[in-house]
Ligand SMILES: *[C@@H]1O[C@H](CO)[C@@H](O)[C@H](O)[C@H]1NC(C)=O
């Protein structure tokens with residue numbers, strides 16, 4: 001398969017974006033819950049991008065919380081708001097919604113009805129062939145979904161996807177030697193993110209190292225048969241430590257990888273899917289920069305810090321820090337996020353989703369337009385992921 005060039009892709013993205021105000025839109029996150037997981041769906045106003053009308057829909061599986069490494073070498077400790085240590089625990093593509101059941105070792109596929117998007121219908125669940133699935137990826141080009149397991153049995157499993165047969169396993173587990181437990185103990189040494197590159201010529205998994213030893217990036221080429229290879233290319237650039245989210249910057253050859261050890265790095269990817277660092281972006285005062293979103297129109301990277309409320313903006317070409325999108329809830333932290341029509345939807349450390357208008361960031365100032373309090377939905381602990389139906 002030919003890789004799309006950096007020049008071609010923004011035009012394709014712009015063409016897709018044209019229809020985006022047309023229909024009903026919705027935002028989704030996962031309640032990763034050991035008592036039974038659910039997707040929480042929120043209506044997006046077509047007038048001003050704000051959220052309303054939360055709906056809870058069962059995923060057909062259970063959640064499980066990761067555990068934290070004890071600072072004094074003792075037994076694992078309970079984690080706070082980030083229970084999977086991942087990005088992409090919820091993925092939407094056209095009318096499909098995918099999510100993970102970390103306690104059932106299954107992945108769920110839903111169908112989103114365009115007239116009722118906050119009520120997605122479960123098509124089926126399928127075994128992840130491993131333990132503690134934490135991230136999922138889908139390629140519409142090859143109609144294939146894959147999942148990243150990060151527990152005692154770790155690795156990648158893939159599925160063919162259709163509305164009629166749902167998820168159907170394609171081959172076995174591609175094991176990753178993670179040396180973890182179920183539930184995993186981290187964040188160091190746990191799985192982070194799973195994404196197809198923009199041309200669907202490779203599937204990429206990121207794995208955290210530690211503050212003192214590099215993490216790992218596994219790239220599984222997509223073969224001419226459209227199967228995801230079982231033989232990955234492994235990259236371990238020495239300055240990528242706690243490799244967290246991986247977000248492509250409009251083409252196959254450039255991406256950003258967040259790193260809670262210091263901030264983020266812009267990386268280059270060659271034709272053999274080997275990763276090298278082109279710019280290390282050290283964010284002063286950062287605590288845990290874990291999640292990222294790319295806005296092609298403004299060529300801006302937004303990065304989200306579990307311990308810092310304000311959102312940092314980075315120029316995607318130079319890697320220089322541009323400023324912040326201020327958040328009203330000082331100190332609560334910003335976790336998974338998604339961008340739609342210039343609005344950023346951000347899951348907060350509090351039981352809240354914040355909506356920020358980023359259009360102002362090109363000339364004027366980006367500003368928060370809503371803080372939706374969702375405390376009435378119960379415990380926030382397992383909330384993770386963010387995806388948009390448009
Ligand atoms: C795997 O984990 C165990 C327990 O944490 C540790 O003792 C061992 O050295 C690890 N092995 C490798 C290969 O990292």
Ligand SMILES: *[C@@H]1O[C@H](CO)[C@@H](O)[C@H](O)[C@H]1NC(C)=O
Nearest residue numbers: 309310324325326327330331
């Ligand atoms: C967040 O950003 C605003 C606007 O730049 C700034 O005034 C505020 O001090 C920042 N808050 C924190 C906690 O850094």
